[in-house]
Amino acid sequence: MTEIWADFFLLQDPNLRWVLAGTVMLGLSAGALGCFAVLRERALVGDAVAHSVLPGVCLAFIITGDKDPLALLIGSVVFGWISLLVMDFVIRNSKISTDTSIGMVLSVFFGLGVVMLTWIQNSGNANQSGLDAFLFGNAASMLPEDVLLFGFVSVMVLVTIILLFKELKLVSFDPGFATVIGYPMKRMEVLMATLLVVTITAGLQAVGVVLMASMLIIPAAAARYWTDSLVVMLVIAAGVGAISAISGTFVSYTAPSMPTGPWMVVSAAALFTLSFFFAPARGEFQKWRRRRRQQEKVSGENILKTLYKLEERDGLSARSRTRREILKKRRMEPASLKKGLRRLVSQGLVQHLKGQPSGYLLTEGGREEAKRIVRIHRLWELYLTEKLQLPGDHVHDPAESMEHVITPELEQQLMRILNNPEEDPHNKRIPKASPRSGGAAL
């Protein structure tokens, strides 16, 4: 096993070097270009173009009688273009919607390709074996001249994207504005279409028509979770494409019966799944953690507030309370109360007395914090009744959620607007902050 790893990564096998170079170039250019397709909401147009080049491949073969890579490239670029023009023509000239037009072009062109392919197969031309590699790709069979040609095409695509980055960005984001400031929109559209067709064509030998669209869509979608900057997104998408290419090639190198294309797609999908769950800021895991932290904060603040209100009820006597007493005052899950108290103890906001009497007691800092929350709650109630004329029985609920959100600055603004009030609408005293501490942050 280690030998295979060494063989692979030291690139001993010259054939492997070619294959790897080809797939990685493809991964890079498809990943980067795919960002524009996904952002312009044209993800499946690529799928239709990929299927539509099949008749072009077959026609080139029928004319030349050979699998000359340049002829095949030209044939498929021509048909890719025709498919785009047909889609556009149908949408412009009828009430057919975009998705129907895509599905129609995809299936009819592919059907035509299949008819031509079966015709070639039945014609008995000995050279035809291997043409069907275009359906699912067969990276392992790529010859150096294929790699040189398709690799060159991919490099050209990448260079164009880098040189015209600013223009492509604006055209994708706001075509109307681009037209107004005098961009040659027609030419830009033609350029973007050509880039798409060429990239797809270059990828056919590696992944095949059926899966080519995924090499455009998946890396771009994965990259979107990591960044809000288009440049970074392009780089990450290209990276995802390249890594998928390496792992796909690796699998089919170690297990020669395995097809490269599907493994590239599955690797890209795995990277997408990772991004979906674990990307910072946008990933599901982060979202879940943020939600949980927020809930912990809210439930901690509610416990502090309840302890304070108990003190307030009993005439501000600092006496420890059992969990049962707290639960009697405020309904909450006993388990989450227990956990919340433990957190508050470790934060030094609540003291846990073990002797007689046992129970929980606010520390000095905890009391300040509790006062701050109660203060905000009552200020907000007052604001809603006085400034927004909400009826008194409707202000508790909004205050209950806002007390966890309002910042010290807003609190001061509220105090100012309401003229440093003493009492809330229910005639409860609004606790003042102690002069020395402005309230500890949780």
Added chain:
Amino acid sequence: MTHASKTGASAPPVEVHDLTVSYQNKPVLWDVDFTLPEGTLTAIVGPNGAGKSTLIKVIMGLIEPVSGHALIYGKPLQQMRKRIAYVPQRESVDWNFPVSVLDVVLMGRYAHLKMFRRPGRRDRELALQALEKVGMAAYSDRQIAQLSGGQQQRVFLARALAQDADIYFMDEPFAGVDASTEEHILQLLRELRSAGRTVIVVHHDLQTVSDYFDWVLMLNLRLVAIGPMETTFTKENLQKAYGGRLNILTQVIELSRRENFVRETEHD
């Protein structure tokens, strides 16, 4: 008040309690609470993004609120669906859909038909009557794409009439229609009112509000004011709904947008 008797109870047609709606954790309606009396023509006004369409969609159960609820004649919506009718914004449907004008109006009858049942002759008659009322009877066989904007709007109104409901919700019916359609719609609204129906209209033209409607509901994320036109449609309230920036409220809403909008149900 022919319909009050049909109702039997004295419950108001629309009651909204503590309604809060948030979209992807962003509040779009904030503790809205009101009651509408029977037989009124009410305009909902407010600036763009004030939540006008959202409000009627929540009442009709098209959007789930975060908290609060709406009642139709004192009962939950599910039991009262047959008594409400809806005129959506014109852009909400595909006008190339292969149906005729009469087909669209007949859809209004579906609420009264059991599953698997086809509309019958009586339904057709009602649909044709509704078309007659909006002055579109001559177009009943047209495909809907062949209509002008105003005609499309009238077809939607005819559909709502065919629903034969007690409460009508209309989302900007006057938007982008010609003068004659505007006149038709207005005529219809008045007929509905004199028949004792309750009509709630999202309206954007402040010039015409006081001429067309007798009640007004002013909205800007929260309920600014509601009541009879003369007493409610005041400069002061308009200022509150459109102009006067409630600085703190906007800041707080912004904050709760950034934080996760958590609302616990626990009470003391």
Added chain:
Amino acid sequence: MTTFWIILTACLASAACALVGTYLVLRKQAMLGDAISHAVLPGIAIAFLLTASRNTFPMLLGAGAFGLLTVYLTEKLQERGRLMNDASMGIVFTTLFAIGVIIITLFASSVDLDHECILFGEIAYVPWDIWFFAGMNMGPRPVWILGLVLVINLIFILGCYKELKIYAFDRQLAVSMGIPVAFIHYGLMGTVSFSTIASFESVGAILVVALIVVPPATAYLLTRRLSVMLVLAVAFGVLSSLSGYYLAYITNTSIAGAIAVMAGIFFALALFFSPLDGVFIRRNRKVTLEAPEAVAGMAAGKNREDSIPLT
């Protein structure tokens, strides 16, 4: 006799697909057929591995499960992952298809399945796929399965005709009226999945897309009535099947491919020569400007800006 069975299979498949395809085209979800027909591959492969036979029933089950999984994952990914519908669909179905291809290659020695067959279908072999019931030769199995699916589709569409119509035209109104929209939605997705899977076994994934999208699109250009559109879609499906078979016969090529090509030719004819608003009619109308209302309607109805974009 073999010719008869092949043509009958193609006609049944095209009728079943055209019926549900009409609603997909109207709801602008045409690519769902493409997605489902690709994504069911792993389901078929797994069912095949587990039962070690080409028994249809487990295959339909496996495929059905993956068909619904595709719909579910696409919706979830769109909602949670903030992706556009087409991107999330593209991710889901290509990945599932890739997994299917891998499973098949992994067990190539034990699986008599060929992913190319799944793409193009093997309708020419249908007559030899005989169903024996109680020892009796009942004729080809696909004919029975597709016939059953066609009947189910007909029952669903005729039974829920008005609900489907309002669901497709104005979903919000349907909800506000209390029409069981969720039932209609999943009913439609279910019939789409079944039609796709049943047809796809005999005619291949790509032809399924052609049958779901192209005949309804052709019918859409020729009528302004939903009922007529349904009938025309079925008619064009059947017509494409017949002429496609003939084309394949004289050129000695793939039947499935030829049916798709014929469907495309009918579409092109409708696009140019439709008396309602074919390309030529539109050209003339621009010059004469006969009915001002009609022009206004066109302008209001069709948003000219949604033409494609070349990338």
